[in-house]
Amino acid sequence: MTALDITGNIAVLGYGLAAIGPGVGVGLIFAAVINGTARQPEAQSKLQSIAWIGFGVTEVLAIIGIALAFVFRS
């Protein structure tokens, strides 16, 4: 049995770690939207448009992570 040879770049692992936070954040945003819609169905469209902005702002953290993963690739 030979040792498993893993090649590749550790920056990708860093990106995986960096994506945890935004993942939780995006989940929280949509959990709040679902809650709000369940309590007040007529507010759905308003909540959704706010949620997409929040989603965009939160998601950019993961996006910066993927950009940095490529920057620090070498």
Added chain:
Amino acid sequence: MIAGVPTEFTPPGPDSFDLPPIIDGVDWFTKPVLVSALTVVVIVWFYWAASRKSAIVPSRLQFAGELGYNFVRNSMARDAIGSAEYMKYVPYLCGLFYFILLNNVAATIPLVQFPTFSHIGWAYVAAIMTWVIYNAVGIKKHGLWGYFKHQTMPPGVPGWLLPLMIPIEFISNILVRPISLSLRLFANMFAGHILLLVFVLGGEYLVFETGNIALAGVGVVTWLMGLAIAGLELFVQCIQAYIFVVLTAQYIGSAIAEDH
């Protein structure tokens, strides 16, 4: 790759985005250039044809055009900028939205299948235009000093916090906004395209290159997964166009807002 000879699988990377020029010798004329030019033609034709014979009882085309225009005008521009001054910015927002939308969705259309904005230069230009516009209208409205005060000193902050708040607000409102705006669009398109490449090329490798029937079965499953990812990507492409324009409207709205 030569069929029958087991070869190493080379995963797709940033190199996969360097497309050859369409005409030999004309280096700048690549697929994204062609696609973006075509989308401009399509958008101009659509809105020209939709508004050419405007009538009180709209034709189908006019109705579709008004639907598309009203979506940007009402749900993005008016909500974010406010009903007093939003009409000035609707042409920019509308053009920007449909340009980004069509260029993104082109990544799903067969034969095109390349997102223009997966080359970061395109995203930079779109974000810089937005940056120049919201700063310019803010400076025009509040004056240079007043605009910086407006952007960097949130009302109601106690004085001893200002040395901390001013740099943070300056960096986040003036410096980081164009970067995050362009990176978000670019990286979503880039990552989505690379994901599709991994599934499709990986499936191709498993089915045709390995010569192992069990792995070929896995390859077929990989292709099905790639199909599902393509559906997800279509959704992401529309959402990213929406987010880009909604944030643009939001930035313009916050730049020209009155201090409370």
